[in-house]
Amino acid sequence: MILTEDRLQDLLDKSLAELPRGTEWAVTLEGSIAEGFGNPSSDIDFLLVGRREDDLPAMPSLLFVDGRRVEIRTQSVRQLADRLRAVEEGAERPGRLSEDLLNRCQRLLHSHPLRGHALVEEVKAMLPVERFRRITAGWWAHRARQSLRHAMALLCLGECDEAVDWTRAGLVQTVKSWAAGLGETYLEPKWLSLQLDRAGHADVRDRYWELAATDPAAGDAEAAHAHLAACLAFAEEVGLTGVPWRAERLTVERVAGVTTWQTGDRVHVIRGRREVFALGEDSGAVWRSLVLGRPLPRVLAAATDTGVADPGPPLAAFLRYGLIRLAWKGGGTVTPALPLAAPPGPVTPPPSTAQPLLSVRGAAVGGPGAVDLLPLPADRFAAAAMALVWSNVVVENAVEDLTGALRRGQWRVAELTARRAVHAALRGLFSAHGVHPLPADPDLVRRFDLLPPTTGPIGAHAGELLRRTVDSAQHGDTLLTELRAYIGRVRDTVGAGSFPLSFDSADTWRATLQIGYDWLRIGAHLDAELPIEEARDLLACNGAQPHQAL
Incomplete structure (x- = not known):
């Protein structure tokens, strides 16, 4: 060790002086200095072990003693025994053994007792060092297999630069497994050079460093393949099984x-x-x-x-x-x-910035190769999309009602149905941008602060139309013309320009039902709020009208 026994005892005395009195502790030195590694900047890790019934905090106290950083951890015999037992029980499924658990046990088993030697050795004896070596070697071997198989898959997919990174990871994990089998079980790779020197097999050590120094050029698929092949051959030489170069053994699963x-x-x-x-x-x-x-x-x-x-x-x-x-x-x-990295698992990319988010035909994307995450939870996505479709149906219905009212000279009816169409179109605009639940209809025209600034002219146009009155056929025709232009403007913005004229014919109504049914299926799967109760009947009829001849 880089510190003498006397120096360690002195640091321990000064550290304990800063802790509350009242418990008799066995003390053992953990970490890189106990392993025989370390340098003048390495911290001093003291583990205090007590026969306590209560759980003691795993978090260390950090002290500064004589210019050295000292970490003090306290654990009961029971807590340490539980950890050692968990490692033993998890040995058959190394993929489920947590790195932190293995690391804590490794530090204990390779620690250097300073006080209460009998108690420290009693705890260590709960998991023999030879057994722990095999468990750690198996744990690293499992990880090496995963990394090398993943690298093989990435090369198959043409992702050669990422494959090189995972090949390097698999190489480190392979040699750590080999070294662990020889007793070098310290987990952190930062002392790997010293571990390999101490392991005493110069041929393995030198071949590892030769492979580690290989740096395939970015985008060079041939060099990436050659590097992986060399690392797989090295892995086989040092006893790692389960990674032959056979990409056909990789299967794509649900x-x-x-x-x-x-x-x-x-x-x-x-x-x-x-x-x-x-x-x-x-x-x-x-x-x-x-x-x-x-x-x-x-x-x-x-x-x-x-x-x-x-x-x-x-x-x-x-x-x-x-x-x-x-x-x-x-x-x-x-x-x-x-x-010592982020836990494995699926990546969640930043949300898409496409605007508007939705159209009646589907969510907006950034390009042909896009795999874009929407900035909405799934149920809100489905509810907003259903509201978008339904708003367009309401628009079509309102325009039909307006046309009929103008033919009959029903000016007040025409005013109200025109406003209904304006509000329904606004509901579609807000829904397409992911706003759900929606503001009340009268408030929509004042809530354009929720939408991108580019939609401002639509809001101004809507405000003008909502103030229109009709008292003659000429005013009515002008309103209808402007309303159609406004609806077209909104639909072009939200990708609904091809929305069927729902009530024009049996064919256009069928097309409307199909669009609605596609979205209702998603909404029902996610238990999202349906736009109207009758939508359940459309689902029950698989997108067809409930009353039709077979």
């Missing part, structure tokens, strides 16, 4: 809670009933080509047959966002993870 919904040409993928991803034209074609359970190379080939020039990036995005998962035949789901 993820629980991920569902697909299509409206028009737009594909929406809902993750965990909470998040909605909208897919661009190319990404949607790749998604529709998926046949789950197939080997990754076959999935990639099928995606290429869709006409998408490079289906690898969309597939990689689906994998990254947890919309699909990869499994290794006989080895379960591929879940790569790095030490």
Whole structure:
């Protein structure tokens, strides 16, 4: 150790002087200095062990003693025993062993007793060091397999730079597994060079550093393949099993809670009933080509047959966002993870900034290859989209009523139905921008601060129309002309320019029902608020009218 026993005892005395009195502690030194590593900047980690019945905090107290940073942790014998037992019980499923749990136990088992030696050794004996070596080696081996399999998948998808990063991760994890089997179980990789020197196998050490120094050029797929092949060969040489170069053993699998919904040409993928991803034209074609359970190379080939020039990036995005998962035949789901890093799991990208968010044909996207996360929870997304569709139906109904009122000279009826059409169009505009629940109709024209500034002219136009009166056929015709222009303006803004003239014919009504049904299916799945009660009947009839001849 870089500190003498006397120096450690002196630091311990001064540290204990700053703690409350009343408990007899056994004390052991943990961490890099206890391992024989460390440097003048390394902190001093004292673990105080007591025969206490109550749980003691895992969080350390931080002291500064004689220019050294000292961490004091307190744990009861029972707490330490529970941890050691959890490691032993989790050995058969290393993927579920947490890094923090393993690290805490490793530090204890390799600690240097300073006081109460008998109690410290009693606790250590609960998990023999040889057994812990095998568990730690297995834990690192599991992680190495995951990283190397993931790198293989990324190369298959054409993501060579990311594959290089995961190859490097797998290389570190491979040599850490090998070193752990020789007793070098300290988890943090920062002391790896000293661990390899101490392990005493110069051939393995030198080959590792040779591979670690390899740096394939960015975008060089051939070099990335060669680097992974060399790392896989090294892994086999040091005893890591389960990672032959066989990409066909990687299969694309379903993820629980991920569902697909299509409206028009737009594909929406809902993750965990909470998040909605909208897919661009190319990404949607790749998604529709998926046949789950197939080997990754076959999935990639099928995606290429869709006409998408490079289906690898969309597939990689689906994998990254947890919309699909990869499994290794006989080895379960591929879940790569790095030490001392963010926990593994699906990435959640920043929300899409497309405006407006929704159209009657589907959510807005940033381009053909987009896999965009909508900035709305799934139930609000569905409710807003249903409100958008329903607002357009109401607009069509109101315009039909207005036309009939003008023919009959019913001027007051015409005024009210025109206002109804204005308000319904505004409801569609607000819904398309994700506003839900909506403000009350009279308040809509004053709430344009909720929308992008570019919609301001629509608000001004709506205010003018809401103040119009009708007392003659000429005024009525002028109002109808301006109202149609206003509706067209709103619909162009929200992507509803092709909305059917719902009440013009049987065909246009059928088309309206189909649009509504597509969105109602999503809303019902998410238990979202339906726009009207009759919508349930449309669902029950699978998008058809309830009363029609068979």
